[in-house]
Amino acid sequence: MRLFLTASCLAISLAGFPAIAQTTQVPNSAPQPQPIVDIVPEARDIAFPGVMSIEVDATDVERAIFSVKQTIPVPPEALAAGRFTVLYPQWLPGNHAPRGEIEKVVGLTFTANGKPLTWQRDSLDVNAFHVTVPAGARDIVANFQFVSPTASNQGRVVMAPKMMNLRWNNVALYPAGYFARNIPVDATVTWPAGWQAGSAMRAKRTTGAKIAYERVDFDTLVDSPMFAGAHFKSWSLSDKVTLNVVADAPEFLAATPEQIEHHKRLVSEAENLFGVRHYDRYDFLLSLSDEMSGIGIEHHRSSENGVGTGYFTDWAKGPGSRYLLPHEMTHSWNGKHRRPQGIWAPDFRTPSRDDLLWVYEGQTQFWGYVLGARSGLFSFQETLDAFANIAAGLDRRTGRSWRPLIDTAHDPIISARRPKAWASWQRSEDYYNEGMLVWLEADQIIRRESGNTKSLQDFAQSFFGGRDGDWGVVTYELTDVVAALNAVQPYDWQGFLQRRVYEVTDEAPKQGLVLGGYELVYETEPSAYIRASEAASGGSDFSHSIGLIVDKDGKISQVMWGSPAFDAGMTVGDQITGVGGRDYSGEMLKTAVASTSQGGKVELLVKRGKRYRETTLSYTGGLRYPALRKIGQGETGLDRLLAPQTR
CATH class of the missing domain: 2.30.42.10 (PDZ domain)
Structure with a gap:
């Protein structure tokens, strides 16, 4: 039944109600914030009382599962409090962002004296676990699995049928309250039968497929990943440097003597460039695979490098991924030994401040291409063509009109390398390649101002040099960079960097190419x-x-x-x-x-x-x-930069 009211009836029906304007409105509920209390102990630069042990079973290749047993001594203060906090690495060096894969840690249990312990995840930091410890417990034992991706849509695939990449940050916890460098660790891995492994770590004891490695601190452990596989080969590149390669099949390991010679020259050119070695040994870890995901991550005494299977066998088809090893080795000096203060951290919980990535990555990108050319991994023409492609590509980054280069240094955190629909307008991690062009210009300015008596190599030796064999960390700020440049060649470096890095621009910084005797042009045929x-x-x-x-x-x-x-x-x-x-x-x-x-x-x-x-x-x-077209006469600055320095 429908109900219809006339205007007069409606007026009568409302007469018995108070006027709306006279109604007192009840105020909405409005909470107030409560203080956020971080109960995870802050890292202190003191010795950890004891030695952790980590045992990894890496034999479940079919299901790509790492099984872990870890024993962690309980510090006196944790025992007194009845609560011991352990952490999972979150902020990972070389990633410049919180990339720890905590979601893949499963089956986590803790015991003490064989009895189960209760634990609770911290509600503020989900990578922290508070474990209730009983009186008299000397240590706790953690058991868990790291279920690594079985397909690329789950993350980076690190275990394939014939190889794997064991990354210690995936399979280890560590006690809160201590600098990572002060926590000693004994690590053991059981590999699949017949597999060999490469790493900056060295074995101290082998029992069948089970290998116990030398004791290191937790910081060094995380910085010492492993590549292992059924098809493995290594080459000595110098008295301290080894190239370790795993492949999907043995035929992909067929490197020629000439190809290995280029890698040997890479080492000699790099050591000549910086003048000292910030490692007691250095291991290239290289995977050639279409099944395990690729990678390029720097470490102090090693690097993780993952490319396709044709690295050696398709050598004649072009340089491909051969820029990767020069880049990652350069990081031993720039990024690992010398590190921005905001990027160095006492543990793997402290956030990274990435403002100086245009030095950390940008100058590494620069030296990576230079060393590639000097060693012959890239030909001179291939290097010029790469520079042309990079400069032209950056000119298409119209986003530079609103977003300065310095802001792209935050992209690892902002976008986490997710795909972008409008990368030319959004910009991406341009601090790599645009940073390279900035440092190319700096090199050519130094050459011009000094009458070709100095170059950026003088900066590299003074700034990234130091004591031979020192693989500790020396931090720096922007003022240190400017001072070191001025010590090599007086110039308005502060103003130069302000314009190139901190201000918006209309086009990519191509002046280094021009000063080096070349200009960017466009042709109808591709290089x-x-x-x-x-x-x-x-x-x-x-x-x-x-x-x-x-x-x-x-x-x-x-x-x-x-x-x-x-x-x-x-x-x-x-x-x-x-x-x-x-x-x-x-x-x-x-x-x-x-x-x-x-x-x-x-x-x-x-x-x-x-x-x-x-x-x-x-x-x-x-x-x-x-393409790049030569505009200078005779040998130009860019010619000199790319010429081999050793024989």
């Missing part, structure tokens, strides 16, 4: 470097023409902000299915783009989800690929 890169990926790069990077199946992986493709409404994830009325292919699209120099059009059929649309790009520039 051998670009062709090799496209062949390896199967995709096509139209960044500098229509503003697209396209995968081999026509799916768009990048759209440059403000480009013709952007103006046409195209975006990441779109798929080009047709070009000029015919099925898509990379070559077909290149032909269409090339024709625009003669007044043609780029007509595309684009799929997004289940919908198709016809799109015409407004563009008339033809194909454009970056």
Whole structure:
């Protein structure tokens, strides 16, 4: 039944109620914040009373599970309090962000004297565990599993059928309240039968497949990952440096003497560059795999390097990933021995302040390419082509108009390397490559101002040098960098860095190329470097023409902000299915783009989800690929920089 009221009836019906304006409103509830109390003990620079032991069973290759038993002595103050706090590493060196995989730690139990103990995860720091310890307990025993990823969508795959990457931060807890460098550890690993392992750590005892390693402090343990595999080979590169390689199959280990010679020259060039060795030994750990995920992480006496299977066997196809080892070895000096104060931390709970990553990573990127050229891992022309590609790519970063280089140093924390739809406008971790261009310019300024008597190598030896064999850590701030540059060559370095690093700009800092005797130009044919890169990926790069990077199946992986493709409404994830009325292919699209120099059009059929649309790009520039053209006479500054320094 419907109820209808006339206006007069409604007025009568409301007459018995007080006026709305006279109603007193009840105030909303409004809580007040309570103080946040951190009950995890703060790290102190004192000796830990005892020695931890860690036993890792790494034999469950089929299910990619590491099983761990860890014994941790209970400090007197924890015993007195009845509560002992242990931590899982969260802020990992070289990641510049909180990347600890706490979600993969399962089956965690604690016992003392064989009896189970209760524990509670800290509600403020989920990587901290408060364990109730009984009177008289000398130590606690933790048992757990680290269930490593079995597919890439779960994280980095670290265990494959024929190899693995054992990272101690994944399989170890440590006591709160102590600097990591003051906690001694005895570590043991049981490997699959017949496997060999490489690491900066050395075995002190071997019992079948079970290996007990030399005692180290917890900081060194986390800094000493291991690569192990059924197909393993090592080469001595010097009296202190070893190249350890694991592969999916033995044929991928077929390195030629010439290839190994280039790696030996890398070591000699690096040690000549810095003048001292900040290691008692150094182990390259290199995996050649299509099954285990790739990686590039620096450590003080080793580096984790994961590339595809063709590192040796496809050598003639181009430099590929050969920039990786020079970069990571450089970090032994820049990033590990000399480290920004904000990045060094007493434990793995302290957050990283990444402001100086343009030095830590940017100058490492610079020396990585220089050492690659000097050692022959990259040819001179391949290095020039790489510089051209980098400089041109950074020029497409229109986001520099609102976001200065210094702000990209926070990207490891802000975006955690998640994919970006509009990377050219958002910017990414540009402190690597743009930092490299900044340091290239600094090198050329020093050469010019000193009349070619000095270079950035003088800075490298004074700033990253020090005592030979010292693999401790020496921290620095920005003022130290400026002072060291001025000690090498007086100049307005503070102003230079202010403009290049801390202010927004219209274009990438390419002046170092010009001072070095080269200029960035665009040609209609790709360089051998670009062709090799496209062949390896199967995709096509139209960044500098229509503003697209396209995968081999026509799916768009990048759209440059403000480009013709952007103006046409195209975006990441779109798929080009047709070009000029015919099925898509990379070559077909290149032909269409090339024709625009003669007044043609780029007509595309684009799929997004289940919908198709016809799109015409407004563009008339033809194909454009970056290259460097020499503008100086004779031997230029860039020529001198890349020339071998040792024989």
